Amino acid sequence: KTGAVLHRTVVLVGMMGSGKSAIGRNLAARLGVAFLDSDAEIEAAANASIAEIFARDGEAFFRDREAEVIARLLKSEPCILSTGGGAFLAERNRRAIAQHGVALWLDADLDLLWDRVRHKDTRPLLRTPDPRGTLARIFEDRAPIYAKAGLRTKAEPEYSIDDMTDRVIETL
Template sequence: MMGAGKSTVGRRLAKRLELDFIDSDDAIEQACGLPAGEVFARYGEKDFRDGERRIIARLLDDHRQVIATGGGAFADEGTRSLLKDKAVTIWLDAPIEILAERTSGRDTRPLLNNDDPRGTLERLMEARRPFYSQADIRVRSGNVPHRDVVEWIVSALEDYLQRRV
């Protein structure tokens, strides 16, 4: 979900794993010349998700790296299938209170530009939870240092990869 810390934790995780990091929203901006939020607002969710899926597919075919996807990417069946097939997926699960706090006062999130952003977050989480729960790894995050979340992810990755052997 937006505000869960995907970009911040992703950067730190990539550094910890000695991998490159890319935020799919940044890749969208590079491809379109517009911020991802503006692409979403201008072209609508369907066209945005189609473009996002193509960009994520390209990133997955590139070298091994940590990719932070937008909050709605994993809810898209085609994108989720790509990610499940070609990557280890991680759900950063943060409480609504924290998501609301982290996203408040920002106008870069078109889905939250309304009179009830917290209610919107609650509805999005309810709708997306069944998809997020399909991630390979779930790490609960919250008001804890990012380094702790990174270490929890590394530990969960080690366990996950060990089970796959």
């Protein structure tokens, strides 16, 4: 039944903490298609965590691996593809996504994002003296770029993962 209900791959984009992985996994299960995750693929190939790759090889190296992985995964059957929060910023990725699928922005407000990421130590970009301020700045810089996504679903604090999945399905 894989691909039966999807004509094109839906690529989830948006900030760290917007729910791309959790909602993506749930959405794929509901639609009966595969779930792919670019960060997970990069980690598996490098046999290292994202934080380790940033520390050891630098962000530019990570971004190159990310672009390669996304280009490769976009060639699969239509599926749900979750990307890291920075992926959609790169023009090469936006172009590849537009060619092979459609981007869906999970649009969550800053308070909600901070609430979700504050307890975790997995995001190298937030390892700063003022992680909330850093998150706010990243959010402001990126929002206009995420807005280029063809589809958008607004996240609300009271929505469960299932609720968000319903909203996304309505958006598709």
